Amino acid sequence: MVGAGPAGLAAAVTAADRGVEVVLLDAGRAPGGQYWRQRGDVTHPPTAGAGGEPHAEHGSRRLRALWSRLAEHRAAGRVTLLSGTSVWQITRSPDGFVLWLTPSPGRPADGPARVAAERVVLCQGGADRQLPFPGWDLPGVMAAGGVQALLKASGTAAGRRAVVAGTGPFLLPVAVGLAEAGVEVLAVCEAGRPTDWARSLPAVLGVPSKAVEGAGLVAGMVRHRIPYRTRTVVRRALGEDALTAVELSPLDADGRPRDLVRRVEDVDLLAVGWGFTPSVELALQLGAASRVDVDGSLVVAVDEQQRTDVPGVWVAGEGTGVGGAVLSDLEGRLAGAAAAADAGASGGLPRRGGITRHRRFAAAMHRRHPVPAHWDEWLTEDTVVCRCEEVTAGRVLEAHRSLVVQDARSVKQVTRIGMGWCQGRVCGFAASCLTAALEGRRADEADLRGIGSRPLAAPVTLAELARLED
Ligand SMILES: Cc1cc2nc3c(=O)[nH]c(=O)nc-3n(C[C@H](O)[C@H](O)[C@H](O)COP(=O)(O)OP(=O)(O)OC[C@H]3O[C@@H](n4cnc5c(N)ncnc54)[C@H](O)[C@@H]3O)c2cc1C
Structure with a gap:
């Protein structure tokens, strides 16, 4: 196993x-x-x-x-x-x-x-699934799962004044966990519209424990007076050497960030999660x-x-x-x-009933909390997409325009996107979607498989390889 x-x-x-x-x-x-x-x-x-x-x-x-x-x-x-x-x-x-x-x-x-x-x-x-945006490489901007992992593993709160953003129910335990650890949570910015869950009632009723869990999280949000903004994204993280402020934008009906920008100052932690x-x-x-x-x-x-x-x-x-x-x-x-x-x-084998109900709930969750359709429109040419190899969105655009590379695998070969230490674990999803979007389509299995296939599943040293006689 x-x-x-x-x-x-x-x-x-x-x-x-x-x-x-x-x-x-x-x-x-x-x-x-x-x-x-x-x-x-x-x-x-x-x-x-x-x-x-x-x-x-x-x-x-x-x-x-x-x-x-x-x-x-x-x-x-x-x-x-x-x-x-x-x-x-x-x-x-x-x-x-x-x-x-x-x-x-x-x-x-x-x-x-x-x-x-x-x-x-x-x-x-x-x-953690990440989407790049201007300033996301500043110290103080972290993946929501990473923030939660720090809390759980060592009781460490990664900041003092935080904004939690992205989409999905996972943002709530992160926000409540931070608040319980004494962090001032200034806002949870949810890109989705949680009232849409009303359309997934049968899936929710199939797993009542999820509704109870959700209610407990909402109670935690109320107890800690954490503001909850829906259809809102963090469009930019600001700061010289580290995060100091964030810019929020409402999303329009098509999932495009609108130009109305609201600035939140004196922030030292931005926890962002777009699922896993x-x-x-x-x-x-x-x-x-x-x-x-x-x-x-x-x-x-x-x-x-x-x-x-x-x-x-x-x-x-x-x-x-x-x-x-x-x-x-x-x-x-x-x-x-x-x-x-x-x-x-x-x-015998356990019955699949619970799996089917939880899968149905998960599908509803993904439908209610999608990655905004036009997230790539908040990128600027100098936004870093691949942090390991420092490949910008502009470089991906240029590769697409001048070299006519049409799929994520070719973009990877030309730009080195996804070739660094994390091997595309951080940028792979975004790189696949970005490349497909330049072709006017959604990322398909071939795109994702091309960038998600790794001959090495973990870093291994040359010394270890040399010791293998065969
Ligand atoms: C950073 C992070 C934090 C999360 N925190 C929460 C949370 O607080 N609450 C919540 O409800 N959900 C959380 N989730 C979602 C969570 O992953 C699932 O709900 C649940 O833990 C999934 O269980 P799993 O057994 O499928 O995977 P995991 O719990 O992720 O377990 C997978 C295990 O496989 C190991 N592994 C992976 N690759 C290899 C390899 N090549 N060799 C050896 N071992 C390997 C990993 O080290 C890990 O221990 C988090 C996810 C992430 C990524």
């Missing part, structure tokens, strides 16, 4: 419950993933969640249950947990697969360099089929049992579509059970 977030933990424990020998690999310091991010290390029992989530206590109960089951399986030798270990590549072998490993940054290099497996369940989660981008590189390395999800993300195509079209490979969690921790957990259980059944273990 790759990934020890809600999906991977559930998959590992379910498969081990059925007697299957499991190796659980995770890049993080301790199991839990993004939602159950832990402050301690693997030897410490989990504590209640933090970060403004009203459902944290429930989530924590589930984590404690998984954690203690994992501990039992580890003691019995059924699960080997390799935390702080990244899988940088996965290859096929006559007996199944080989997963090539490297210590995550800051971890000792004493672990194995590879692990062989007959079956793999990939639960890599996702990363699923991490699918390991599945793509194996050639698994993919599709474009409702939110425009590239996801792995799976069947009713979370199985990909590559025999022996299952995917669960955000990699099959962003939908939250509960959905990841449910998919992980199913994938773990299905992989165990394939290995000959007894025990």
Whole structure:
């Protein structure tokens, strides 16, 4: 199993419950993933969640249950947990697969360099989805998930006076979490129109816990008196060496930022979130089929049992579509059970009812909180799109105009966009959409696959490669 977030933990424990020998690999310091991010290390029992989530206590109960089951399986030798270990590549072998490993940054290099497996369940989660805008590279402008991760992992509030912006329900726990940590949250700017949720009532009624969660978050917003602006985006972040102010614009009916600008001064933190981008590189390395999800993300195509079209490979969690921790957990259980059944273990498969309802809710969420259709119109020619390689929007335009490059992959080759340290994890979605928009179309599967395919899923040193005899 790759990934020890809600999906991977559930998959590992379910498969081990059925007697299957499991190796659980995770890049993080301790199991839990993004939602159950832990402050301690693997030897410490989990504590209640933090970060403004009203459902944290429930989530924590589930984590404690998984954690203690994992501990039992580890003691019995059924699960080997390799935390702080990244899988940088996965290859096929006559007996199944080989997963090539490297210590995550800051971890000792004493672990194995590879692990062989007959079956793999990939639960890599996702990363913050970012859209560039003028000033987004100033210190003080952060991804909303990153702000939340800092709060959860170390109790650190990333600023003193904050604006939270972007779209989707995730902005609310970030804002409430910051307020609970003593930050003055000046506004939450939501690009969508939350009243549109009325059109998705059946999807909401299918998952009543989400409505309860939403109500808890709204109560948190009211308690902390956090202003909530809808159909509003941050158009520009301002400051010399660091963020000091932001410019807000209302969106018109087509999703274009209007010229009416409102300035908010004395801001030292801007947390921006446009949803999440699923991490699918390991599945793509194996050639698994993919599709474009409702939110425009590239996801792995799976069947009713979370199985990909590559025999022996299952995917669960955000990699099959962003939908939250509960959905990841449910998919992980199913994938773990299905992989165990394939290995000959007894025990039926969990029903898919919960997954279907959560998927329907997730689709509604993506429809109600889309990335604004004309977001590229807030870019200026000197807005940096790829921060690692410092490629500006103007450079992308120029490549398109003068070199007639028409797809994201070619733009990448010409401009070096997405070729730096993050390998397009930060700019890949935006670069694909931007290039497609220049062609007058939406980014399709080929665009997203072109820029999301990575021969290395994690940085690996030349020394490590040199040590591999074969
Ligand atoms: C930065 C961030 C913060 C978030 N915070 C919250 C939050 O506070 N509340 C909330 O409801 N949702 C949050 N989310 C959304 C969250 O991802 C999901 O709700 C939920 O955690 C998804 O579960 P998962 O198991 O699919 O993935 P994750 O929880 O993301 O777990 C995936 C795991 O796979 C590991 N991994 C990935 N690639 C590799 C590799 N190559 N080798 C080894 N290990 C690998 C990762 O280290 C991670 O531990 C956050 C997302 C992000 C990106």
